[in-house]
Amino acid sequence: MTPQHHLPADIERTSLSIITAELAELGLTPPPETAPVVKRVIHTTADFDYAKNLRFTPGAVAAGVAALRAGTPIVTDTNMALAGITKPGLKKLGSSALCYMAEPEVAAAAKAAGTTRAVASMHRAVAEHPGAILAVGNAPTALLTIAELIEAGLRPALVIGVPVGFVNVVESKERLFAVCETYGVPAIAAMGRKGGSNVAAAICNALVYSAAEMLDPTARGWK
Amino acid sequence: MTPQHHLPADIERTSLSIITAELAELGLTPPPETAPVVKRVIHTTADFDYAKNLRFTPGAVAAGVAALRAGTPIVTDTNMALAGITKPGLKKLGSSALCYMAEPEVAAAAKAAGTTRAVASMHRAVAEHPGAILAVGNAPTALLTIAELIEAGLRPALVIGVPVGFVNVVESKERLFAVCETYGVPAIAAMGRKGGSNVAAAICNALVYSAAEMLDPTARGWK
Structure with a gap:
């Protein structure tokens, strides 16, 4: 069997069909609101575990899309x-x-405060953009910082909490999600150990494409 | 349970112990040559499937390390x-x-040749650096191009073939690996659907840290 060169848009369409069919076979078809995010994360990782791991506060996808459109x-x-x-x-x-x-x-601030660059960069981020979409794919310390700041009154448009790893990662995502639920902050998190910068980017891209599709119905969307 | 802020170096050491112990429990302890690569990919993905998916031509890790040191x-x-x-x-x-x-x-060359940017960028890469380490985490077309070029005489120092996806991905990695075996080109590939840019970066980093550790025995290494 000789693999052929295909156009990226065709490949994406075929990939989506395969993902949709396999999710149905597994009994894991996501609801329409979250489907574009779940499917794009699986497209990025080829890992169907994310159909079970991804958790959303009610309306989180719509909140992210609306924020991007604004x-x-x-x-x-x-x-x-x-x-x-x-x-x-x-x-x-x-x-x-x-x-x-x-x-x-940020490196200087981290050194001065005796903390990590991840924490210092989040403090910098919320000082510059308090209502931003915060996307954390790597550092559980960044996620814990966001949770503390939300308790202190911060209201980001959306928190994407998907760090990956073996130490403090599971707990940081559970804490972030609980705090977001308590304070009504929209959140999307990958529970458990899995996640990563690629997953954070995939979630952002799903929201961006959904928002762009509303502006231009001919744009690609992943319903 | 309140998660604590830890130092990144401590977290990495603890993560490595957990990964090593769980690989042993699963009966998947990798051989010493490939262990730094396998463990770092699992560290990046929290996905132990890579202990089974990653395939190496004999001496591929040593070839990558030697190339980086040069x-x-x-x-x-x-x-x-x-x-x-x-x-x-x-x-x-x-x-x-x-x-x-x-x-x-690259965009102009792709348009002129009626091909993808991924293919055009690989042609550009091997024209500029024919003996480079080629790391492909996304585009199966890039991997197929490399396979064709190896058949035509190209001899990269190492090919890292870890695209992710549902269309042409499995076949592209099988073809690349077979061609590398035939022509004696060192290769590291993630067989099956899984992979990604994060996996490509993790494999490169494992090689870089191993090479740096030889220069400085106090540097962190993942044996």
């Missing part, structure tokens, strides 16, 4: 997540994405 | 993989990482 920026905890977010999609919406991890001021 | 550059197929590769680690080795996907010349 030009709300996305702040990520890694440059890798930032690199994975669709720039043409954001541009269509008049939105943007940014990450403070590599900034010299 | 300053051989890494060329990736996405800016996301590029963003995930440790720049301080590469600097210690006098090596570098680069990606041609976003270059206007």
